[in-house]
Amino acid sequence: MKKPRVTVVGGGLAGCEAALQLLARGYGVDMYEMRPEVTTGAHRTGALAELVCSNSLKSEGGDTASAALKDELDAMGCRLIALARECRVPSGSALAVDREKFSAAVESALAAYPDFRLVRREVTEIPAAPAVVACGPLASPAMAEALAAATGKDRLYFYDAVAPIVDGESIDYDSAYFGGRYGRGDDYLNLPMERDEYEAFYEALVGAQTVVLRDFERKELFEGCMPVEEIARRGKDSMRFGPLRPVGLRDPRTGKGAYAVAQLRREHAAGDCFNMVGFQTNLTFPEQKRVFRMIPALCNAEFLRFGVMHRNTYIGPRALDATFMLSGREGVYVAGQLSGVEGYVESIMSGLIAGVNLARREEGRQPAVPPRTTVSGALCRYVAECGEPFQPMNANFGLLPPPEGVRGKERKKCYHERAVCDIIDFTRELEFR
Numbered sequence: 508m509k510k511p512r513v514t515v516v517g518g519g520l521a522g523c524e525a526a527l528q529l530l531a532r533g534y535g536v537d538m539y540e541m542r543p544e545v546t547t548g549a550h551r552t553g554a555l556a557e558l559v560c561s562n563s564l565k566s567e568g569g570d571t572a573s574a575a576l577k578d579e580l581d582a583m584g585c586r587l588i589a590l591a592r593e594c595r596v597p598s599g600s601a602l603a604v605d606r607e608k609f610s611a612a613v614e615s616a617l618a619a620y621p622d623f624r625l626v627r628r629e630v631t632e633i634p635a636a637p638a639v640v641a642c643g644p645l646a647s648p649a650m651a652e653a654l655a656a657a658t659g660k661d662r663l664y665f666y667d668a669v670a671p672i673v674d675g676e677s678i679d680y681d682s683a684y685f686g687g688r689y690g691r692g693d694d695y696l697n698l699p700m701e702r703d704e705y706e707a708f709y710e711a712l713v714g715a716q717t718v719v720l721r722d723f724e725r726k727e728l729f730e731g732c733m734p735v736e737e738i739a740r741r742g743k744d745s746m747r748f749g750p751l752r753p754v755g756l757r758d759p760r761t762g763k764g765a766y767a768v769a770q771l772r773r774e775h776a777a778g779d780c781f782n783m784v785g786f787q788t789n790l791t792f793p794e795q796k797r798v799f800r801m802i803p804a805l806c807n808a809e810f811l812r813f814g815v816m817h818r819n820t821y822i823g824p825r826a827l828d829a830t831f832m833l834s835g836r837e838g839v840y841v842a843g844q845l846s847g848v849e850g851y852v853e854s855i856m857s858g859l860i861a862g863v864n865l866a867r868r869e870e871g872r873q874p875a876v877p878p879r880t881t882v883s884g885a886l887c888r889y890v891a892e893c894g895e896p897f898q899p900m901n902a903n904f905g906l907l908p909p910p911e912g913v914r915g916k917e918r919k920k921c922y923h924e925r926a927v928c929d930i931i932d933f934t935r936e937l938e939f940r
């Protein structure tokens with residue numbers, strides 16, 4: 508049977524990976540990319556797979572979630588990570604690339620397929636199936652409106668105001684206790700601070716270095732959500748009436764209240780990670796580490812993701828299934844940052860899963876979602892299953908079921924090794940490649 512042509516909207520990281528997966532499986536691809544005629548405000552060129560900011564695809568060595576995700580992508584036959592390695596520039600254990608070479612390599616890989624067609628045009632409607640919509644965090648307003656109409660207006664988000672997420676294992680539980688305000692429930696992990704600790708924290712926070720927002724981001728972000736450092740700047744005590752308010756909280760071990768209390772909420776039922784409630788922030792990543800570690804219970808905290816505030820269009824919870832197919836639109840997939848993952852490599856992963864699953868669906872084969880013990884599988888399920896409050900998610904081991912009985916440094920190694928074993932079994936069992 509003749510394979511249908513597939514429409515891919517967006518020639519970014521996710522769109523290019525999805526297209527390469529489809530072309531390799533014998534599908535013709537019509538890719539629509541609006542640049543350079545219509546710009547996003549952040550891209551600088553008309554090149555495909557342009558890296559919009561840093562040239563780093565994060566770590567490759569060691570037992571990090573980012574390294575595990577790359578190993579999983581290799582096992583699944585990812586094209587963009589392989590091309591990135593060909594364009595590598597020295598950067599320690601990180602996979603950093605020459606961004607122009609990388610775009611050129613992706614463009615020639617696509618152009619090598621006679622069935623690939625590139626159309627430089629903005630798409631303003633969700634295309635008919637089979638299709639992959641991968642318009643990215645800066646999707647054009649017309650496409651964003653079309654997606655809002657298809658998913659429900661309250662399901663489409665236009666910016667991120669994300670608080671940091673802390674690895675549960677790195678918290679000092681001697682300086683923390685579980686409990687809700689006024690004795691209601693025990694959903695929160697409370698981190699008390701004495702007056703001198705609070706004051707030192709306040710001084711560090713108001714003096715810390717922040718990321719410079721772009722013009723198109725500044726207004727919408729600050730109208731939507733106040734960063735914690737901005738709350739602090741409004742007065743020395745303002746945080747004690749906001750995210751650090753101590754009222755209704757007493758340490759059950761001493762019966763005493765504290766001068767200020769930060770609260771953490773479990774981020775994910777399966778994993779061991781906590782969200783810092785009300786700590787959406789625009790501090791640079793090193794500053795977040797330095798300043799938030801001044802909260803006594805977080806003195807050795809490992810941050811699984813840092814807080815960010817930026818323009819980011821993404822589809823909210825439960826509008827996609829774990830193969831990134833749009834609910835109510837059979838055969839239409841949404842990939843990349845628009846799907847609710849966060850980061851270059853995560854976007855590439857979702858493009859791969861969407862492209863492969865689109866092809867499998869056309870061929871009447873069962874869907875293929877990596878196991879939940881892998882970083883890619885955990886992210887696919889996060890997008891499909893996480894409810895409100897939904898935040899776009901990057902690769903982190905906190906999303907995976909913790910390996911039993913392993914603690915400390917060994918735990919990361921265990922996560923990594925298990926993910927690699929399980930992805931290899933998965934690709935074999937499902938004849939994934």
Ligand SMILES: Cc1cc2nc3c(=O)[nH]c(=O)nc-3n(C[C@H](O)[C@H](O)[C@H](O)COP(=O)(O)OP(=O)(O)OC[C@H]3O[C@@H](n4cnc5c(N)ncnc54)[C@H](O)[C@@H]3O)c2cc1C
Pocket residue numbers: 516517518519520521522539540541542547549550556557558559560561562628629630631641642643644645646647649650817818819842843844845849850851852854
């Ligand atoms: C300012 C900014 C900086 C970022 N920095 C980093 C970073 O340093 N590291 C990191 O890991 N992640 C970063 N991200 C997050 C994310 O990883 C990147 O945005 C990544 O490029 C997402 O991949 P994508 O394929 O989803 O979208 P993109 O790579 O943005 O691709 C989407 C493409 O769709 C096109 N398009 C949009 N609308 C239409 C339309 N209607 N019709 C046709 N074409 C359309 C766009 O022109 C674009 O080429 C950043 C995000 C932003 C907004």
